[in-house]
Amino acid sequence: MDIELMINSFPKLLSAAAITLKLLSVSLVIGLFIGLFFAILRLNKNIFINRLAYGYSYIFRGTPLLVQIFIIYFGLGQIEYLRSTILWVVLKEPYWCAIIAFALNTGAYTSEILRSAFQTIKPGIIEAGKSLGISNKVIFYKIQIPIAIRQSLPAYGNEIILMMKGTSLASTVTIMDLTGVAKYIISTTFKPIEVFIVAGGIYLFMTFIIHNVIKFLEKKYSFN
Amino acid sequence: MELLAFGDTGWGDELFYATLMTIAVSITAMLIGFLFALIFTPLKLSKNKFLNFIANSYTTIIRGVPELLVIYLFFFGGTGAVMFVASIFGYNEYIEINAFITGAFAIGIISGAYSTEVFRGAIQSIDKGQFEAANVLGLNKFGKFFKIILPQTLRLAIPNLSNVWQITLKDTSLISVTGLVEIMRQSYIAAGSTRDPLFFYSFAAVLYLLLTFVSMKLINKLEVRYSRGY
Numbered sequence: 001m002d003i004e005l006m007i008n009s010f011p012k013l014l015s016a017a018a019i020t021l022k023l024l025s026v027s028l029v030i031g032l033f034i035g036l037f038f039a040i041l042r043l044n045k046n047i048f049i050n051r052l053a054y055g056y057s058y059i060f061r062g063t064p065l066l067v068q069i070f071i072i073y074f075g076l077g078q079i080e081y082l083r084s085t086i087l088w089v090v091l092k093e094p095y096w097c098a099i100i101a102f103a104l105n106t107g108a109y110t111s112e113i114l115r116s117a118f119q120t121i122k123p124g125i126i127e128a129g130k131s132l133g134i135s136n137k138v139i140f141y142k143i144q145i146p147i148a149i150r151q152s153l154p155a156y157g158n159e160i161i162l163m164m165k166g167t168s169l170a171s172t173v174t175i176m177d178l179t180g181v182a183k184y185i186i187s188t189t190f191k192p193i194e195v196f197i198v199a200g201g202i203y204l205f206m207t208f209i210i211h212n213v214i215k216f217l218e219k220k221y222s223f224n
Numbered sequence: 225m226e227l228l229a230f231g232d233t234g235w236g237d238e239l240f241y242a243t244l245m246t247i248a249v250s251i252t253a254m255l256i257g258f259l260f261a262l263i264f265t266p267l268k269l270s271k272n273k274f275l276n277f278i279a280n281s282y283t284t285i286i287r288g289v290p291e292l293l294v295i296y297l298f299f300f301g302g303t304g305a306v307m308f309v310a311s312i313f314g315y316n317e318y319i320e321i322n323a324f325i326t327g328a329f330a331i332g333i334i335s336g337a338y339s340t341e342v343f344r345g346a347i348q349s350i351d352k353g354q355f356e357a358a359n360v361l362g363l364n365k366f367g368k369f370f371k372i373i374l375p376q377t378l379r380l381a382i383p384n385l386s387n388v389w390q391i392t393l394k395d396t397s398l399i400s401v402t403g404l405v406e407i408m409r410q411s412y413i414a415a416g417s418t419r420d421p422l423f424f425y426s427f428a429a430v431l432y433l434l435l436t437f438v439s440m441k442l443i444n445k446l447e448v449r450y451s452r453g454y
Contacts, residue, residue, distance in 0.1 A: 062390075062436040063429040064397035066408060071429065074415065075422035161288070168290030172401070179293050192301035200289040207288035 027102035035110025060108030157214030242410035256332025261339035286337035327399030
């Protein structure tokens with residue numbers, strides 16, 4: 001056990017953890033909007049729109065995140081047309097490529113979580129709103145969405161943790177996040193166990209915090 | 225399309241074998257995972273606090289740490305660990321561990337943590353009366369487990385195990401970093417030598433979709449079979 005290495009690498013890994021958290025929070029925010037958008041499309045009665053939203057979530061949930069990142073990072077740069085558009089400013093940066101991939105991936109899972117939450121809302125609640133003369137739009141924004149968010153909190157908490165682990169893949173496209181720095185230290189010192197303990201400890205700590213925040217929110221917004 | 229031709233001109237046969245490799249690694253990892261679940265599920269259900277603690281640490285650590293980090297641990301640390309064990313038995317030569325074994329083991333440990341949770345949940349949701357009834361019938365421990373508990377556990381566990389299988393299958397893409405030639409690695413090689421990453425990575429995505437689609441169909445059949453009594 002090389003305690004000195006563990007102490008020395010701790011600050012480096014901690015500052016890398018900040019990048020992990022940044023990647024996570026940005027992609028979660030974008031992913032939440034994507035997820036909400038596609039969840040609403042899934043509730044649409046039009047079969048074409050419905051299938052489109054299902055296809056999106058099926059493809060992104062059925063393929064590894066690594067493939068998605070590689071397609072966006074290595075693949076999209078190959079399209080000549082894209083290189084000439086304004087999008088290229090974003091797509092040439094590995095950081096944004098990773099965020100796009102993460103956001104689309106978590107968006108797919110989030111859309112499924114929200115869809116099932118919308119579907120478990122008792123029809124009686126919506127009918128109660130209608131009989132009070134509330135317009136459909138207000139029912140949706142003031143009744144359905146808050147209930148759906150409450151319903152989906154436990155599942156969404158799991159998704160946040162899965163996504164946090166997913167951000168480790170950013171290290172495959174040259175981003176020095178927590179896993180990237182850990183791998184760098186391992187490959188220069190050949191002390192995998194020590195580095196794993198420190199980096200894994202930081203990840204576990206973040207998991208622990210997220211888990212407890214979600215638990216707190218669940219309690220705060222519980223119905224009884 | 226000619227990029228996918230079989231033989232020397234295209235990458236069709238290489239990708240075909242890579243797909244077989246992905247399937248082989250996934251199945252091996254899943255089985256290793258079952259082995260871990262077989263050890264840790266009883267520990268989780270045990271009344272002994274210390275055994276509980278061991279099993280909980282295993283599942284918490286593995287499920288809270290990124291898969292890639294676990295794979296790096298095994299990739300960089302596996303050789304060292306095996307050589308250390310070998311040196312105890314007096315063998316001091318360099319040992320190179322096969323990428324397949326390292327990869328399957330790393331993914332297996334991850335999948336085992338998920339399987340453990342699934343089996344624990346399934347066993348706990350079996351009605352208490354079932355255990356009591358088995359006792360009343362005078363079944364011995366083995367009879368109780370194999371005839372009463374296991375069939376019911378499997379029925380409850382299969383839907384969740386199919387999720388674990390999906391996770392495991394997708395996780396195998398990460399072992400490409402160790403150099404094992406599965407779908408992801410082969411696509412990386414093909415993309416590098418043809419300079420057509422968009423095509424090959426998209427094709428890799430299609431292969432993974434195909435694998436998840438087919439395995440879902442098969443698992444659904446299994447699910448029907450195990451719930452035929454209901």
